[in-house]
Amino acid sequence: MEIKVLGTGCANCKRLLGNVNECIDRLKIQANVIYVTDLIEISKTGILRTPGLMINGKIVSYGKVNTIEEITELISRI
């Protein structure tokens, strides 16, 4: 599984990244977490609000810092 956190480096984006890592530790799953700060990359996804969360190339959430429970839910849907 590939999980991307999209953000320009603000506090909210870093908190989402922390939550994603924490979530993966708890679930004990194999996942490749990438923190994308490149503006061109982010703009290509079309999101207007950061942080964005992408799982396997698909935007699943944007504009909010998801809780660990919410991330678990999003991962389970894949």
Added chain:
Amino acid sequence: MWSWLNDQLLKMLWLKDFIQWFFRDVFGLVEDTLIYNSLTFFAYDVIKIFILLAILIFIASYIQSYFTPERTQRILGKLKGIWANVIGALLGTVTPFCSCSSIPIFIGFTKAGLPIGVTFSFLISSPLVDLASVLLLATIFGWKVALAYVVVGLVIAVIGGTLISLFHMEDQVASFVMERNTTQSIELEDNSFTLTTKERLKYAWQQVITIIRKVWLYILIGVGIGAFIHGFIPQSFIETLLGSKNPFSVLLATIVGIPMYADIFGTLPIAEALVLKGVSIGTVLAFMMAVTALSLPSIIMLHKVIKRKLLVTFISIVSIGIIVMGYVFNIFSYLLI
């Protein structure tokens, strides 16, 4: 009746009375000493701002849950001419986004085909005239000042955006922003209509926590500086520097404020202390606007997507707007306070 509500609920005079009683009778400090003045100012302001902030962010966020940037983009896409700038500036006041989202929004709006002037109207008004901060401004300086602040902020945003349109600076935007990518673009669901009341309340509550977590340190620093000014800096010194005697006070306040990066919530206590020390309202508002509208981090970020000429134009328009506003407010300040 109205003034009682205003004093007790908005200015929280009960809290002021309580804190003065606390430091005077429980701590045994002597009234009107430096330490007493600074401590009461600090305690009263910190408690007041945090209570007000929680309530105001909650109300503002609930309203804002109806206005996502996605929806703003669609509304603005249908408008033309100066109306697009006016609505853009108005929507900027209610659209929630953290300062780090301004670049994705700029890119998204431009890619969607919005004129850059309209996007700039939105980007100028958004940090400048934030709903929660205007409410907080009203509690400290009264409704007339808050209303005047909103109107002036919107006017600067509309004029700024319109001027940028007139200068035809589309070539000043980084090329990757102008590329319309058809393959990658996704239809993002817009949930501004479909949320239930419960979800909106949850969103509003999350915003309260997120924003307070983000700004609490700025507020403490701001109130700290405010308390220091209040207790330790002599009135005559501030009056000479920033008072009506100095014709360059507004200019000075704006230039000092521009590179500063602080939240409007952290700036308010400093503004409050300055007004108490006799600084004119226009000078103080110019300082606040300069701090919130422009900052070094946001300028650096913006430089990644727009070229120097447009960046300089943008900064100049906003700065001149703020300076003119400051002098006008000082001239008419007798109408406001």
